[in-house]
Structures are given as structure tokens and as C-alpha cells.
Amino acid sequence: MDALDRALKEGGFGAYVAFGTSGDANILYLTRFSTTDPILYIRKPGERGLIVVSQMECERAAKEATTAVISRADAGFFDVAKEESNPWRVLARVIGRQVEGPLLVPPHLPYALGSELAREREVAIDGGVLARMREVKKAQEIRCIRDVQHVCDIAMDRALRMIRKAKVRKGLLFQGAIPLTSSFVRSAIHQVFVQNGCIPSDTIVACGEETAMPHRRGDGQLREGEPIVIDFFPRHEKTGYFSDMTRTVCRGEAPPEIAEMFGAVRDAQDLAARLIRPGVSGAGVYQAVVDFFRDAGYESGSRGFIHSLGHGVGLEVHERPGLGPSGEELRENSVVTNEPGLYYPGTGGVRLENTGVVKRGGFSSFTRFERELVL
Amino acid sequence: MDALDRALKEGGFGAYVAFGTSGDANILYLTRFSTTDPILYIRKPGERGLIVVSQMECERAAKEATTAVISRADAGFFDVAKEESNPWRVLARVIGRQVEGPLLVPPHLPYALGSELAREREVAIDGGVLARMREVKKAQEIRCIRDVQHVCDIAMDRALRMIRKAKVRKGLLFQGAIPLTSSFVRSAIHQVFVQNGCIPSDTIVACGEETAMPHRRGDGQLREGEPIVIDFFPRHEKTGYFSDMTRTVCRGEAPPEIAEMFGAVRDAQDLAARLIRPGVSGAGVYQAVVDFFRDAGYESGSRGFIHSLGHGVGLEVHERPGLGPSGEELRENSVVTNEPGLYYPGTGGVRLENTGVVKRGGFSSFTRFERELVL
Numbered sequence: 001m002d003a004l005d006r007a008l009k010e011g012g013f014g015a016y017v018a019f020g021t022s023g024d025a026n027i028l029y030l031t032r033f034s035t036t037d038p039i040l041y042i043r044k045p046g047e048r049g050l051i052v053v054s055q056m057e058c059e060r061a062a063k064e065a066t067t068a069v070i071s072r073a074d075a076g077f078f079d080v081a082k083e084e085s086n087p088w089r090v091l092a093r094v095i096g097r098q099v100e101g102p103l104l105v106p107p108h109l110p111y112a113l114g115s116e117l118a119r120e121r122e123v124a125i126d127g128g129v130l131a132r133m134r135e136v137k138k139a140q141e142i143r144c145i146r147d148v149q150h151v152c153d154i155a156m157d158r159a160l161r162m163i164r165k166a167k168v169r170k171g172l173l174f175q176g177a178i179p180l181t182s183s184f185v186r187s188a189i190h191q192v193f194v195q196n197g198c199i200p201s202d203t204i205v206a207c208g209e210e211t212a213m214p215h216r217r218g219d220g221q222l223r224e225g226e227p228i229v230i231d232f233f234p235r236h237e238k239t240g241y242f243s244d245m246t247r248t249v250c251r252g253e254a255p256p257e258i259a260e261m262f263g264a265v266r267d268a269q270d271l272a273a274r275l276i277r278p279g280v281s282g283a284g285v286y287q288a289v290v291d292f293f294r295d296a297g298y299e300s301g302s303r304g305f306i307h308s309l310g311h312g313v314g315l316e317v318h319e320r321p322g323l324g325p326s327g328e329e330l331r332e333n334s335v336v337t338n339e340p341g342l343y344y345p346g347t348g349g350v351r352l353e354n355t356g357v358v359k360r361g362g363f364s365s366f367t368r369f370e371r372e373l374v375l
Numbered sequence: 376m377d378a379l380d381r382a383l384k385e386g387g388f389g390a391y392v393a394f395g396t397s398g399d400a401n402i403l404y405l406t407r408f409s410t411t412d413p414i415l416y417i418r419k420p421g422e423r424g425l426i427v428v429s430q431m432e433c434e435r436a437a438k439e440a441t442t443a444v445i446s447r448a449d450a451g452f453f454d455v456a457k458e459e460s461n462p463w464r465v466l467a468r469v470i471g472r473q474v475e476g477p478l479l480v481p482p483h484l485p486y487a488l489g490s491e492l493a494r495e496r497e498v499a500i501d502g503g504v505l506a507r508m509r510e511v512k513k514a515q516e517i518r519c520i521r522d523v524q525h526v527c528d529i530a531m532d533r534a535l536r537m538i539r540k541a542k543v544r545k546g547l548l549f550q551g552a553i554p555l556t557s558s559f560v561r562s563a564i565h566q567v568f569v570q571n572g573c574i575p576s577d578t579i580v581a582c583g584e585e586t587a588m589p590h591r592r593g594d595g596q597l598r599e600g601e602p603i604v605i606d607f608f609p610r611h612e613k614t615g616y617f618s619d620m621t622r623t624v625c626r627g628e629a630p631p632e633i634a635e636m637f638g639a640v641r642d643a644q645d646l647a648a649r650l651i652r653p654g655v656s657g658a659g660v661y662q663a664v665v666d667f668f669r670d671a672g673y674e675s676g677s678r679g680f681i682h683s684l685g686h687g688v689g690l691e692v693h694e695r696p697g698l699g700p701s702g703e704e705l706r707e708n709s710v711v712t713n714e715p716g717l718y719y720p721g722t723g724g725v726r727l728e729n730t731g732v733v734k735r736g737g738f739s740s741f742t743r744f745e746r747e748l749v750l
Contacts, residue, residue, distance in 0.1 A: 023398060034577055035590070036692060056681040059720065060588040073677075088482065088500075107463065107487035112500045114486030115493070125463075125487045183572065190569030194562055199575055202409055202612070213435040215410070237577070302448075306431040317411060345434065 001046070007104065007129045008045040014101030016043045016126070019091065019113055025315035026106050026130050028240050033065035040075075040091065041067070042098050052077075052094070092116035106130060128320075135312055135320040136333045141241065142357055145313060145335050148198060148236050148243035149355055149366035155192035156247055156369055159185050159205070159230055163222065163251050164375040173222040173251060182207065182218035189232060198234035201317070204246075205230050211248070211349035214307055214341060224252045227348040233317045242317040244337050245367055246353035249375050261342045261350040262373040264296045268340035269352050269371075272309055272323075276338065276363035282327020285309060289340050298342055310337040313355055334358045338365070376421070382479065382504040383420040389476030391418045391501070394466065394488055400690035401481050401505050403615050408440035415450075415466065416442070417473050427452075427469070467491035481505060503695075510687055510695040511708050516616065517732055520688060520710050523573060523611050523618035524730055524741035530567035531622055531744055534560050534580070534605055538597065538626050539750040548597040548626060557582065557593035564607060573609035576692070579621075580605050586623070586724035589682055589716060599627045602723040608692045617692040619712050620742055621728035624750050636717045636725040637748040639671045643715040644727050644746075647684055647698075651713065651738035657702020660684060664715050673717055685712040688730055709733045713740070 004016055018041040022028040027041055031051055039057075043049040049067040052075045061069040072078070072094075080093045091113055095103075102122035105114060117123050137145070166173040166180045173180040182205040190200040206218030208226040222228060231246035248262060268289045275285045286309045290300045298304045308324030313335050321327060321334055330336070336358060341351030356365035379391060393416040397403040402416055406426055414432075418424040424442040427450045436444040447453070447469075455468045466488055470478075477497035480489060492498050512520070541548040541555045548555040557580040565575040581593030583601040597603060606621035623637060643664045650660045661684045665675045673679040683699030688710050696702060696709055705711070711733060716726030731740035 034592075036577065054682070055677055056589050056718075060591050063588075063591075105486060107485050109486040110482050111480060111484040111486045111489030111498075112482035114490065115500070118490070123486075125490070187569055187572070190574075191566055194565030194569055194575065197558065197562070199565075200569065200612075201574070202411065213438075214431050216435050216438075217409075237575075302430055307429070343431075 003129055003133045004043065005045055007126070008043070011104060011124065012102065013104045013124070014044065015099040016104045017041065017095055017099070017109070017117070018106050019110060020108075022240070024106075024108065025134070025240075025319070026108075028315050029130070029134055031065045031067050033061055033067070034240070040094070042095065044099065050098070086116075088112040088116050092120070096120065104129075131320045134314055136331050137314065137335050137357070138333075141314065142333065142335065144236060144239040144241040145243050145355065146366045148234060148241055149245065151193060151196040151198050151234060152232065152243050152245040153367065153369050154196070155189045155232065155234075156230065156245060158192050159189050160247070160249060160375060162188060163228065163249060166222070166251065168224045168252065171224045173224065179221040181221050185222070185230070186218075189230075193232075193234045197237055199237050200232065200234050203230075203232040209346065209348060212343045212345045212347065214343060214349060214351065222251070225250065225255065227254070227258050227350060229349060229351055231351065231353065233313075235317075240315050242313050242315070243355045243366065244313050244317055244339075244353060245355060245369070246339060246341075246351045247369065247371065248350045248352060248373065250373050251375050254373050255347070257344070257347050258350060259373060261298075261344075261347075264293060264298060265340050265342055265350045265352050266371055267296075268292050269338055269354065272338045272340065273354075273356075273363045273365065276323075276330060276336070276358055278330055278332040278358055278360060281329050282309075282321050282323040283325055284327075285330075286323050286325060286327055293340075293342070303344060304342050305340065306343050307339075307341060310339050310353075312336055330358050332358055332360060336363075338363060378504055378508050379418065380420055382501070383418070386479060386499065387477065388479045388499070389419065390474040391479045392416065392470055392474070392484070392492070393481050394485060395483075397615070399483065400509070400615075400694070401483075403690050404505070404509055406440045406442050408436055408442070409615070415469070417470065418442075419474065425473070461491075463487040463491050467495070471495065479504075506695045509689055511706050512689065512710050512732070513708075516689065517708065517710065519611060519614040519616040520618050520730065520732075521741045523609060523616055524620065526568060526571040526573050526609060527607065527618050527620040528742065528744050529571070530564045530607065530609075531605065531620060533567050534564050535622070535624060535750060537563060538603065538624060541597070541626065543599045543627065546599045548599065554596040556596050560597070560605070561593075564605075568607075568609045572612055574612050575607065575609050578605075578607040584721065584723060587718045587720045587722065589718060589724060589726065597626070600625065600630065602629070602633050602725060604724060604726055606726065606728065608688075610692075615690050617688050617690075618730045618741065619688050619692055619714075619728060620730060620744070621714060621716075621726045622744065622746065623725045623727060623748065625748050626750050629748050630722070632719070632722050633725060634748060636673070636719075636722075639668060639673060640715050640717055640725045640727050641746055642671075643667050644713055644729065647713045647715065648729075648731075648738045648740065651698075651705060651711070651733060653705055653707040653733055653735060656704050657684075657696050657698040658700055659702075660705075661698050661700060661702055668715075668717070678719060679717050680715065681718050682714075682716060685714050685728075687711055705733050707733055707735060711738075713738060
């Protein structure tokens with residue numbers, strides 16, 4: 001009996017109902033079934049859950065999903081659709097054939113479906129049962145994320161080698177005769193990912209002023225003596241788990257402001273790594289970093305340290321727990337990032353990001369990669 | 376004034392409101408802003424739309440989004456959050472500060488937000504205005520999809536070369552001494568994608584009995600004399616557009632049933648290509664293929680032709696219009712797949728899929744790649 005079962009029993013719910021593709025991390029977590037077409041998920045108390053899929057997916061789902069599987073036809077879809085044209089109402093009536101009583105639904109259930117269901121019965125929104133289940137990772141999940149981080153380390157090594165070995169002419173980086181651009185380095189990183197069974201997302205390779213915008217993807221030729229921020233979060237194509245990593249480097253001597261920011265960010269990351277452990281609040285660790293930066297002469301909020309200190313990582317790249325101003329108590333076996341950063345328009349940005357697991361002994365980083373500014 | 380404006384004016388709505396990441400194709404379509412953290416989108420009649428983003432994203436959003444941009448702070452998030460702890464209620468109250476009157480929302484708006492909004496005012500669900508806008512592609516969008524299809528052609532060429540050049544020993548395929556596996560070929564395909572600025576999804580390289588399950592990703596070493604289905608739908612990382620392509624091949628002589636199925640599928644694809652044009656219904660083209668298969672001795676439904684004939688392609692890999700039993704009238708400049716397939720457990724599956732644009736002169740395929748079963 002897991003936390004969802006307990007919530008269903010305690011709340012007197014007939015079932016937990018979700019609808020979406022495996023792009024929805026809750027659906028993937030509950031089914032382990034990868035699908036680009038939306039499926040209906042129904043979990044009654046004490047049962048292993050049921051998915052309703054199209055005819056063409058039945059055989060695959062029976063092999064791959066951790067749930068029971070029935071076809072849309074067997075669930076009565078086509079019978080209902082004869083009497084009803086609105087597809088959301090059809091879905092609500094199909095659910096009605098499977099479940100009696102009040103329903104528990106995820107906050108992201110499509111409104112069109114939720115409002116149909118709510119016409120006929122009580123619909124309660126899960127206030128965090130699933131998110132809290134997903135927050136504490138099982139050993140197998142921790143291995144999956146660690147494996148992805150290992151691929152990240154290989155990719156970062158490849159990217160930094162390219163930057164280190166580049167020729168510099170008039171302040172611009174070249175690989176042989178070819179300009180070494182953001183997109184060239186990004187493509188090399190992505191090759192490492194796909195060679196290792198991972199799917200890239202919005203990989204950042206940003207240089208110079210662009211680095212003051214934390215999520216700017218980066219464009220154009222890389223330059224000497226300017227900060228280069230490399231941030232990526234690949235997802236394993238089989239397991240669906242992410243890891244998340246950032247390094248900031250500079251080819252050749254760094255501007256003094258950037259070198260000072262780098263030192264402060266590295267020290268802040270070390271400080272946070274010492275503080276993270278089960279029972280402390282994410283907000284407390286965040287505040288300690290804010291205080292540390294303040295003492296070092298850096299503000300937080302709209303300039304300087306403008307984002308949170310970290311976030312959970314799992315089947316979503318950003319999930320619980322948060323290490324920001326409203327971060328709750330950290331729990332053992334959560335996987336989180338530790339990613340302080342400083343950003344000043346006109347000067348640039350510095351960010352260092354490790355991913356690791358919250359253990360009784362403290363933060364155990366999966367990321368072992370060196371943190372050196374100057375290449 | 377676009378169709379959304381007209382819908383807002385005609386319905387007397389204060390605004391169209393959406394909430395999500397750019398993983399939500401509507402959000403990406405309306406903002407062209409790529410984000411892994413959810414943003415609030417508000418579009419009042421006659422305006423270009425507004426997004427509310429975190430402080431750290433303001434500068435980037437101002438450069439990248441096609442909308443106006445304000446920070447969460449300026450939208451009043453933090454003021455409201457002092458009085459209210461439920462984050463969905465906070466969001467609803469922030470929307471209340473920006474918009475008066477009834478709201479139009481997408482069907483996929485999170486139920487937790489929609490139900491909060493509906494406490495205070497009328498909330499109507501968009502029955503397809505956005506989907507129909509997205510269904511008809513602009514010239515620029517057509518170019519984007521065609522560019523991705525070009526990358527698909529290169530990737531398919533690379534995959535088929537590997538299979539063609541493989542050594543065969545005891546019915547198994549090898550590249551030199553290394554077993555040629557599904558995941559090896561998949562990785563080679565993905566390398567072509569990332570070298571060309573595309574992100575792979577759930578690429579299928581399935582062999583033998585697995586091919587009877589249309590979306591089975593495929594595992595293990597490829598074998599001689601068995602169908603190999605290769606299906607992929609990369610997404611361009613900058614533009615967000617997909618294309619979708621499938622070929623079925625066989626290294627060495629094909630089993631007679633597979634060769635016959637291949638001939639029928641190829642003829643069905645040609646038939647559909649001749650029928651697709653503006654004004655005909657997706658259901659009509661689908662039915663013509665069902666009839667064609669029936670006359671050739673193949674059933675449709677739970678065996679044989681078990682999926683629809685095709686689907687729209689754009690910022691989602693499956694979008695309007697549908698070419699299945701309930702497919703509506705096709706419109707000029709829609710981009711659709713033409714992908715008949717036949718599947719028999721124990722025998723295997725055959726699918727051929729082209730992507731192209733619906734033109735007055737008929738279906739103009741972006742996919743020019745050969746359709747040959749035997750390699």
C-alpha cells in the first residue's frame with residue numbers, strides 16, 4: 001500500500017483518475033508506459049491501476065505498462081461516442097462506467113475533463129500526494145539519475161575539450177578553420193547524449209553578455225576572455241529520468257568581475273552542499289546562500305542571485321523539492337540540484353550546478369566534474 | 376485580427392488565458408517562447424498577448440517572445456501570495472488583476488486553475504479555435520516542417536545503409552564484429568538529428584514479430600529475412616516543428632506475406648495521395664483505404680489496418696486534422712501524414728509514412744525517399 005492508496009482510502013475516493021501522454025510525469029511514474037497519444041489512467045484503492053489505450057497499443061501496453069490494460073472499445077468508448085459528440089464528455093462517461101464515487105485527480109487534469117466529471121460527482125484535486133511520492137526516490141530511480149549524470153560528465157568533458165583546444169584569432173575561437181559556435185558545441189554535446197541513449201532538451205551554450213540571462217540558449221561564435229555557461233539536462237530515452245548540470249568556463253584570462261563571481265559561486269555551492277541534509281528546509285539552505293552572497297557583496301532578487309538554489313530532479317527536470325524562498329523540509333533520498341548563480345547585465349553570468357541525492361550524511365553529489373573557470 | 380481575436384470578440388470574452396510550458400504547443404504557438412517552467416499567457420481581444428514570467432526570465436522573454444512580457448512581481452504574484460497559500464488560487468487572483476469578464480481557456484488548462492477561475496466568473500472552453508488556427512500552416516511553418524523532413528531523409532538513408540551493408544551470420548546482422556542492434560541503428564539516426572539541430576523522440580527500430588505492434592520501440596539484434604520498421608519524428612530544437620516518417624525494409628528476401636502486405640500498403644499510400652486534397656474529408660480518404668485493403672484481402676479494426684491513415688503535424692507530432700473514421704474536411708495548407716499500415720501478430724507489420732502539405736493540386740509530399748522493401 002503506497003501513499004496514493006492511503007490517500008484514496010482515507011478520502012473515501014472511488015479512484016484516482018489522470019489523462020495524458022507519458023510527457024506527463026505522473027502518468028509515466030504510475031504506468032511506466034511511454035506514449036505520445038493520451039491515455040486514461042484509473043487507480044482504485046488497493047489495485048495496481050488500469051490504463052485505457054487504443055486498439056493498436058493494447059499488445060505493447062500489455063508488455064510494457066505496470067498496470068492492467070484495456071482497449072478503448074472494451075472500455076465502452078465507441079458505444080458512448082454513438083450518443084455523445086463532445087470527446088471530453090465521452091471520456092467522462094467512460095470513467096463513469098469504471099468508477100463510482102468521488103474522484104481524486106491531479107491538478108493538471110485537463111479542465112475540459114475535470115469540469116465534465118464535476119457535473120456528476122465530487123472531484124478533489126490532489127494537493128501533493130503524487131508529487132511527494134515522486135519526491136523520495138527509490139534505489140532504482142537514484143541509479144537511473146546517476147547514470148544520466150555520468151553521461152552529462154562525458155558530454156561536459158567533450159565540450160570543454162573543444163573550447164580548450166580551440167585556436168584563438170582576434171579574440172574569436174576556431175576549430176581549425178571553422179568558427180567554434182554555440183551551436184557547434186551544442187551539437188557535439190548532443191552527440192554524446194544520443195550515443196549514450198539520452199535525449200537532449202534546451203541545452204545552453206551561451207557566451208559573454210548572453211550569460212546574464214540564465215536560460216538564454218546561446219548563439220554565435222564563442223569568444224576569448226568571456227564567460228561561457230554550459231547547462232544541459234538530458235533525459236534517458238528508456239527510463240525517462242533526467243539529470244541536470246552546469247559549468248561556467250572562460251577560454252583564457254577571465255575578466256576580474258567574472259573571476260570574483262566564480263569564486264563566490266563556488267564557495268556558495270560548497271556551503272550549500274554542507275547544509276543540505278534530511279530535515280533542513282530548502283528555504284533555509286537558500287537563505288544561507290543569500291546571506292553568504294550578501295556578505296560577499298552580491299545582492300539577491302532582481303539582480304545577482306536571481307533564481308532559486310535548486311530543485312528536485314526525476315521524471316521532470318524541475319520537480320519537488322524546491323530550494324527557494326518557499327522550500328519545504330528536505331527528505332532523505334530526494335534528488336536535487338545545487339546551483340547557485342550570479343547574473344549582472346553588461347557583465348555576464350556564472351552558474352555551477354551539481355545534481356545529487358539527499359542522504360542522512362548530507363548531500364551526495366552525482367556530479368564529480370571539476371569546477372575550473374579558466375581553460 | 377486572427378481567429379482567436381474573432382472568437383474573443385464574438386463571445387464577449389475578457390481574454391483567452393493559458394498556463395503551461397512551451398511543451399504545450401498552444402503556448403509555443405502563441406508566444407514562440409521556449410520554457411521548461413510554466414508561464415501564464417493572457418490575450419485580450421485586439422492585443423498581441425502578454426506573458427507573465429519569473430524575474431530571471433524577463434530579459435530573455437523580452438528578446439524571444441512575440442508577446443508583451445511582465446514579471447511575476449509586476450503582475451502582483453508576491454503581493455497576492457502574502458494573503459493566499461494555494462498556488463492555483465494565487466494564479467487565479469493574479470489573472471483577476473489583469474482581466475475582467477468571462478474567460479476563454481484551452482481544454483487542457485489545469486483543472487486546479489480552471490476550477491478556481493470558475494468560482495468567480497464564466498469560464499468557457501475553446502472548442503477548437505486554436506487547433507483550427509494551428510491546422511492551417513503559414514508558408515514559414517511549411518518550410519520549417521519541410522526542413523525537418525529533409526533531416527529525416529538523411530537519417531533514413533543512414534539507417535538503411537547500415538542495414539544494407541551489414542554482414543549476415545546465421546541470420547543475424549553485424550557491423551564488422553559488432554551485433555547490429557535496434558539501439559545501434561537508433562543511435563546513428565539520432566546522431567543525424569542532433570548534427571542537424573533536431574531533437575529525437577521515441578524512434579522506432581523494430582524487427583520481426585515486434586513490428587506487429589505499431590509503436591513498439593524495438594530491441595535486440597536485427598535479423599535477416601524479417602520486416603524492420605523504422606519510424607521517427609524529430610523536432611527542430613529552434614523552431615519546435617516536427618516531421619514524421621516511416622519505412623519498412625527487409626535485409627535479404629522477405630517472407631511472402633510481408634512482401635504482399637508491403638505491396639498493398641504501398642498501393643494504399645499511392646491511393647491516399649491521389650485522394651487527399653482540400654474539401655475532401657479525412658474520414659473519406661481513410662474509408663477509401665479501408666475499402667482498398669478489404670478488396671486486397673486485409674481487414675481493418677482490431678487486426679490488419681489497426682490505426683488511422685494519418686494525422687496533422689506541426690508543433691505537435693499528432694495534431695489536427697485527423698485522417699481516421701471521424702476525420703473532418705481537409706483544408707488547404709494543412710500538413711498531414713499519409714501512413715497506411717498492416718499488422719498481424721505472428722507475422723509482423725508493414726508501415727509506410729510520408730509527410731506533406733494539402734494543396735489545391737493534391738497532396739504534395741515532403742518525403743521523397745524511396746519505398747523499397749528488400750535491401
